[in-house]
Amino acid sequence: MALSGSDVxxxxxxxxxxxxxxxxxLLERVTVPADVEAGRAKPELLTDAPQALVVVPTxxxxxxxxxxxxxxxxVxxxxxxSIYGGRAYEPQVEALKKGVDVVVxxxxxxxxxxxxxKLRLSSVKSLVLDEADEMLDLGFLPDVxxxxxxxxxxxxTMLFSATMPGxxxxxxxxxxxQPTHIRATAPDDEGATVANIxxxxxxxxxxxxxxxxxxxLQxxxxxxxxxxxRTKRTAADIADQLAHRGFASGAVHGDLGQxxxxxxxxxxxxxxxxxxxxxxxAARGIDVEGVTHVINYQSPEDEKTYLHRIGRTGRAGASGTAITLVDWDDIPRWQLINKALDLPFSxxxxxxxxxxxxYELLNIPEGxxxxxxxxxxxxxxxDAEEIEDLGETGARGARSARGSRRSSAAPAEERPARTRTPRQRRRLRGGVVVDGVTGDSTQAAETAVDTAEGTAEAPAAEATAEPRQPRRRRRTRAGVTAKAADSGTDAEAAVTTAEGSTTAVADTAQPQPEAAPDAAEAPAKPRRRRTRGAATAKAADATAAPAPAPAPQAEAAPAEAGEGEAKPVRRRRRTRSAASKTEATEG
Structure with missing residues (x-):
């Protein structure tokens, strides 16, 4: 009936x-060059597109x-x-370009x-769904x-399976x-399972x-x-345990690469x-010659799974043995399977x-x-069987590729070159500018020591002073005094003013025109961030600060500050509430 072209x-x-x-x-309905040479088909029927498609679940x-x-x-x-996941795309695409008659x-x-x-399905004459009950299950139905x-x-269209629910x-x-439903069984074989198992x-x-x-196993x-x-973890664990016990075992489950x-x-x-x-x-359709025993380590989900599992043995007329180990918790599940298949193992x-x-039922030797x-x-x-490089795609393949790259010699030599560049960048963040030095840590260290001790010449001092200018722009109200203490002649002027030293005032009188723009620029930004409450508190602290100091120094400091730098400082801190207090003290 399938040779005639009807649905089955x-x-x-x-x-x-x-x-x-x-x-x-399928093979008979496909047109190949041998048919044209023998006169069974016309040359225009030849095509490189697939003429038959077989869809399988695994x-x-x-x-x-x-x-x-x-x-x-x-012949x-x-x-x-064959087209399936876990392999590289390129070989499959190249084979499709060369021409294919049947795609599985x-x-x-x-x-x-x-x-x-990449795959043209417009020339398909025949479609086959193998293991159709699995293909039309809820998981595969949208894709099908x-x-x-x-x-x-x-x-x-043809559907084939050992189990075909209504x-x-x-x-x-x-x-x-108009499909024809054909069920092939022996006249004396009425059970759902194979009789010679x-x-x-x-x-x-x-x-x-x-x-x-x-x-x-013995x-x-x-x-x-x-x-x-039933689970991938159990399969991997049992395979490892049997290997430790001396058996040559392997595992097939979804967590493994293809x-x-x-x-x-x-x-x-x-x-x-x-x-x-x-x-x-591996319970669907796998045909391996010489399988004598099938062991259900865990009870199957339903009767269909049980039939497909034990069907891996007793194939093509051979005999086999199926052993099912049911745990106490799985007894209700097994009883449903037993009733559905009409078995005598309730x-x-x-x-x-x-x-x-x-020992008696399975012919296990004593001892x-x-x-x-x-x-x-x-x-x-x-380990005696080599693993074929399939060019696997996805996250698992990417991890394996990265692992193989780490093990090679060439990338290991490139790794220091990649890590050396960030170290040079971190070396330049210390405030020391090294021109023309690439990776020489000794010269950079000497330059840093000379700059810190002040033993460098005047041009070097100017070079070290230049990169500190952007730091002045980033000052906050809390850090103005601390950062001013580290910045050259302005720092000395600030210290001597606080201590009331008359000699420092004479020294700072000369660079006053150059320092004035900085003093005018520095308070411009903090003034925007002040709040009314903070300004009042700081003004109170400023007026109360000279009180515990000795009388001569406290009197000298306001007098000197009033001559030179007190007014810019007060102008910087002046707020609406503090203005009246300042006028009162000046009066």
């Missing part, structure tokens, strides 16, 4: 060959479907491309490239609808034209589960094993790792790592411990 909803149990069920019709399944289609279409030289991808990256006009809107209205079928009919359900304590798993006749967990996930799957397929701990991201037997029935003997550690391990 295909449902069959796990491991029965659904990939080639939709893959062969990256691992995308890669697996691509490999299967490449194998099936090798006709069909060009198949995940919704996110497909929408991204289609939105950038956007992709379908980009496709031609006249096309073939609401999903009614939802899928909106995108299909032996199922065991045990009630186990969470603290004893690692020990139970370690002993199950059962007789065990091949490759997949262990499924390169690490593909490394673990390649090592598992090649036999370098015989235990793969994964979340439900009350799982309480089991520990030392229970006799565990087995939770650590693999060194003589049996024959696998190469995960």
């Amino acid at each position: 909803i295909g449902q069959a149990k796990t491991g029965t060959g659904k990939t080639l069920g939709f893959g062969l019709p 990256r691992e399944l995308c890669q697996q479907v691509t490999n299967d289609l490449l194998t099936a279409g090798k 006709r030289a069909v060009r198949v491309l 991808g995940t919704p996110g990256r497909l929408l991204d490239l289609a939105g950038q006009k 609808e956007k992709i379908i809107q980009m496709l031609p209205a006249k096309r073939q 609401q999903v079928i009614s939802l899928a009919r909106r995108y299909m034209s 032996t199922q065991h359900v045990f009630r186990a304590h969470s603290l004893d589960k690692p020990e139970v798993v370690a002993r199950v 059962a007789e006749g065990r091949g490759l094993v997949m262990i499924f967990c 390169g690490a996930r593909e490394q673990a799957l390649r090592a598992f397929r090649n036999g370098k790792v015989d235990v793969l701990v994964a979340t439900d991201v 009350e799982p037997e309480e089991t520990y790592s030392t229970s006799d029935h565990l 087995t411990t939770g650590v693999l003997p060194r003589a049996e550690r024959t696998r190469a391990g995960l």
Whole structure:
């Protein structure tokens, strides 16, 4: 029916060959140069745009479907491309420019490239939604609808999955034209699960589960094993614990980069790792030959997840064993799954790592411990499989790229050059101007010492005095006296005036014309900031200050100040309330 071009909803149990069920019709409907040479098609039907689109929920399944289609279409030289996230954009864009016949991808990256006009979907003749119940779930439904809107209205649409709830079928009919629902089962196989999979359900304590798993992994006749967990943290923890116990284990979960996930799957397929701990991201469609045991370390969410998990074993007619460890808290959840699938495990037997029935049911040798003997550690391990550089994008890829740049030699030599420049800038902020010196700290230090001791010549003194002029502009009322004490002849004049020294007044009489502009400019800015209350308080302090001083000095200071500098100072502090007091004292 799929070869005839009609819409199909295909449902069959796990491991029965659904990939080639939709893959062969796709490859037959695609027009390739071999068809033109054989006279089966016209040259104008050839195009470099994709003619078929397969949408899958996970990256691992995308890669697996691509490999299967490449194998099936090798004779006709069909060009198949996988498009999924976690890889660099450039290789995928270059492959699309060269021309592609079939595209297999995940919704996110497909929408991204289609939105950038890198992926043309106007020539697609056939659309396939693999694992359709997952694709049309609430998380993927908006993306799938956007992709379908980009496709031609006249096309073939096929949906395939092992589980097809009724609401999903009614939802899928909106995108299909008179679909035919086909359910492929054996006449004597009425159960939902595969008949040649032996199922065991045990009630186990969470603290004893690692020990139970370690002993199950030493059962007789065990091949490759997949262990499924509900959370990413649990998957990473169990993989580490099994590695410490001597097992060759790898992990596949969402917190790993795409390169690490593909490394673990390649090592598992090649036999370098015989235990793969994964979340439900690997429960959909993953087909690895030689998987004899599947262990549900944590109870699945629902019956669909359970069917897909245990379907990783017993594929293509082979037999397998499925073991589910149910915690006390998960008993109600498991009973719902058990009822939905009509299984005889409503009350799982309480089991520990030392229970006799565990050894008998799973053919575990007597005396087995939770650590693999060194003589049996024959696998190469995960490190024997190289990590492929995929040019990963996003924050994780950026962090790894920065880490690799830190480890290289060239950037390490550039780092002192970057940090040396800020040190030079900080050296120039100390009030010492060093002209023509670049990074020589000795000369800068000598110049600073000479300037501080006053041993430099007159030009040097003038050079050090110039940069202090902008500091006068920044004076506040509280800092006028302190900063004036540090500034040359004006400071000496201020000190001698306060002490009542007559010789200092004679010295300051000469630079008075030059100091007058500064004295006139300095009070201009503070005058704007004064308030009426602060001015009154300061005026009171100024009039009360000479009182505790000795009588001769107190009388001499106002007299001298009245001759030279008292009037500019009083004019600076004069306010409306203080003006009358000043006139009274002058009178």
